[in-house]
Amino acid sequence: MDPTRLMLRLYFGPVMFGPGKADLLEAIAAEGSISAAGRRMGMSYKRAWSLVEAMNAGFVEPLVDSARGGAHGGGAHLTAAGETVLAQYRALEARLREAGATEIATIGALVKPDVSG
């Protein structure tokens, strides 16, 4: 059975980067706004901001540049560092699927087929 999903989290001391933050960065890049990105992901405004603040605090440069304020909030976009982290994380996921194809297939062959679907 093919894995439907690989979930990869990187821990650098207290700083974690994983699929939720990567998806949020992608949504911010697409929406141009943290609140719109949060809505797209079914996440509260508070939660989206809190993830952005954690990312901005954990890296040497902020990953997201935002102008907070105004009735609908200011715009937001990824910084160069944000684009790099996101691109490298996606590349890492692809490398895992590629370099680990044999191991993933061997484990998958032992998984009981899903008869519920």
Place this chain on the structure above:
Amino acid sequence: MDPTRLMLRLYFGPVMFGPGKADLLEAIAAEGSISAAGRRMGMSYKRAWSLVEAMNAGFVEPLVDSARGGAHGGGAHLTAAGETVLAQYRALEARLREAGATEIATIGALVKPDVSG
């Protein structure tokens, strides 16, 4: 900054395999008992059994063979399938570090050094 930990979870439909289950399989192989393995991991007996039951139900063959019963519980060991899944999962983690070294280092170089330690 080097990642202190990479956490990798594989989802095959409803079946998940990740670091907690891999560590439990290793502890069972070392201890020869599910309850001793659970204690070693600071996990309740109930939790350890529930993880073993989930693994045994999710794969075409059980991953753990156990003789439940007796005052101290029966012994337990990994089946051939259990040994294969564990070994392939550890190999996959190693491949990820190896094949993804550049991406991991690029992200790590952007992480703020941990000044708390």
